[in-house]
Amino acid sequence: MIKYSIPIIVTLFANPVFAQHVHGMPNHPVEAGQSAFAAISEIVQILSKDPKTDWEKVNIQALRDHLRDMELVTTEASVDIRVDGNSAEFTVFGAGDVAQAVQRMTLAHAPMLQASSG
Known part of the structure; x- marks a missing residue:
């Protein structure tokens, strides 16, 4: 379904093999790009491994908003x-x-x- 496309894309881009291929780095970094992106990716991966995850209740936008607030407070x-x-x-x-x-x-x-x- 379309509403699940964001977590799937996030998981795909966080995959170390994919990141290595895209960035051409033989020793890929642990964090996949920008820190908020990496945090969202990590949370999605954790939730994906839990069969009890109710994707109807998962609010990635709320997490994204919270991470943006953290960034503003930390840097601005x-x-x-x-x-x-x-x-x-x-x-x-x-x-x-x-x-x-x-x-x-x-x-x-x-x-x-x-x-x-x-």
Whole structure:
């Protein structure tokens, strides 16, 4: 079906033999091209191996949007760092799409950071 064509294409391009052939590299890199592409490819491969995967519930676009937010925060946001003894406070900010990405990433990742750092 057409709606499954993107994961199939992603899996095809992530195949090391295909990547080696396309790029002409005898020692192919582990990451298949751009990092978001590689992350999507890896997730699709994991889901493809799981017979319980319900492709009707898989939302590759949501993953793509999240990876875009991560890219914006990592590469485009500004960060002010304040160190006080053994603690550090990071204030992350930006304008437009970057500011929106910072807000979404804060909501998405704050619980994980809290759990890992206490």
